[in-house]
Amino acid sequence: MKIERVTGQLSLRRTIESGTEEQRRAVQTIIDDVRTNGDAALRKYTEQFDKVAIDDFLVSKEEIDEAYGEISDELLHVLREAATNIRDYHERQKRESWIMTKEDGTMLGQKVTPLDAVGLYVPGGTAAYPSSVLMNVIPAQVAGVQRIVIVSPPNKQGTLPAGVLVAAHELGVKEIYKVGGAQAIAALAYGTETIQPVDKIFGPGNIYVALAKREVFGQVAIDMIAGPSEIVVLADDTAKANEIAADLLSQAEHDARASSILVTPSMKLALEVANEVEKQLQTLPRQAIAAASIAQYGAIYVTDTLEEAIAVVNELAPEHLEVMTAEPLLVLGQIRHAGAIFLGRFSSEPVGDYFAGPNHVLPTNGTARFSSGLSVDEFVKKSSIIFYSEQALKENGRKIAAFARAEGLEAHARAIEARGIE
Structure with a gap:
């Protein structure tokens, strides 16, 4: 794992992938085909890309029952407990409608x-x-x-993972469809004979899914264009190298393409972590993937002071940040991004991935500088309410009309004056 001393600003912000021209054309072709031919196009692309013929995209009760038979009682219990924690956290994010009144009756x-x-x-x-x-x-x-709809690409047996089906059923989701890729995004946006359209699309996917979400934005809303996962660990010499490496x-x-970075003022810790990463890599089942990630996007940045390390973290604006210092709560106030x-x-980061309660859908590619993780706010819309009283219009009508005329909009001004405002 490469170690680099930081002497100035970093130039590490990764650009959000926009795909090749060939990929963009392919996605547009798929979307147009699904819009025109509906389920027939879904079947064609499912057979072409997923190598399976699907007659009925909707997951059946029998498939749900089989899924329950495939997972352990332990996993089922963990899923239920995690769901309770996640629900409890998100319940605290709910916003209520509100009305304020003024003395003039507005x-x-x-x-x-x-x-x-x-x-x-x-x-x-x-x-x-x-x-x-x-x-x-x-x-x-x-x-x-x-109405909540789940789409997911089927395997070569024409089924979805048991854990996904059980989690969806536990939450009461009725519409689960065995279709993936850009064709699934098109179906959600425009609808087919089987899948009715939705208002907003959530969830990560490969480059084709990301490009399809970008293409249908405007017809529907989307959550984000998610990039590869990221972690930054901010640590001083009190941290344990084996834990950081893990x-x-x-x-x-x-x-x-995932990014794993340590930022520390301790060269001793940096060397220990680099050795630990190489050691632990040897026994990972997904060794090839992890090794490629570490080689391309892994790094250890060594600063002179903890304050400089915090500045580096804020510049990186990571998806996940672990603070492993002697007094992490004292550092919290200095973290901006x-x-x-x-x-x-x-x-440890997997605590948040699975169980603690906060959402694990988070901004990537440095977009934590201006955006937030998934919350209840993403699933609502807000309408302003205006009830202007006669008294208020009489008091403010001339000001409103003057403002309209200043912008060259005479009809706006007359709309106010038509109500008897002198």
Whole structure:
């Protein structure tokens, strides 16, 4: 793992992938095909890309029952307990509609309304992610969304991972479809004979899914264009090298493009962590993926002081930040940019991934500088409420008309004056 002394500003912000021209054209072709041909296009692309013929995309009760038979009682208990923790945390994010009144009889307020329907893309591929189901569905339910749709690419047997199906069923999701890729995004945005369209699409995926989400934005809303996973560990010489190495590798095993970085004022710790990473890599089941990630996007930055290390962290604006210092709570106030902040040696990043309660859908690619993790707010919309009294209009009408005329909008001014405002 490469070690670098930091003497100035970093130039590490990774650009959000925009894909090749060929990939963009392919995605546009798929979207157009699904819009025109509906389920027939979904079947064609599922057979082409997932190598399986699907007649009925909707997951059946029999498939749900089989999924329960495939998971252990222990995992089922953990899923239920994690769901309770996640729901409890997100319940505290709920916003209520409000109205304020003024002495002149004016009422102003805000109406909070849940979205009618949302779609969740659950990735397939090298791993199954029931945690993604919990993290996306629960805040939607807390917000009051009535229709929640899950899409996920089937395996070559034409089924979905048991953990994903059980997690969805535990939460009461009725619409689970065996379709993935750009074609699934198109179906959620425009609808087919089987899948009715939604208002907003959530969830990560490969480059084709990301490009499809970008393409359909405007027809529907999307959560974000997610990049590869990231972790930054801020540590001083009180931290334990083996624990830091384990946490860095916990992100590296996600994806060969994942980023794992240690920032520390201790060269001794830096050397120990570099050795530990190499040692622990040897026994990882996903060794090839993790090794590629560490080689391409792993780094250890050594600063002169802890204050300089904190400045580096804020510049990186990581998705996940672990603070492993002697007094992590004292550091918290100095952290400005991070998707989620894990304080102390017992707050390893997977605690947040699966169980603690806060959402694990977080901003990547340095976008924690201006954006936040997934919350109940993402599943509602807000309408302003204006009830202007006659008294208020008489008091302020001339000002409003003058403002309108200053912008060259005479009809706006006349609309106020039509109500008898002198």
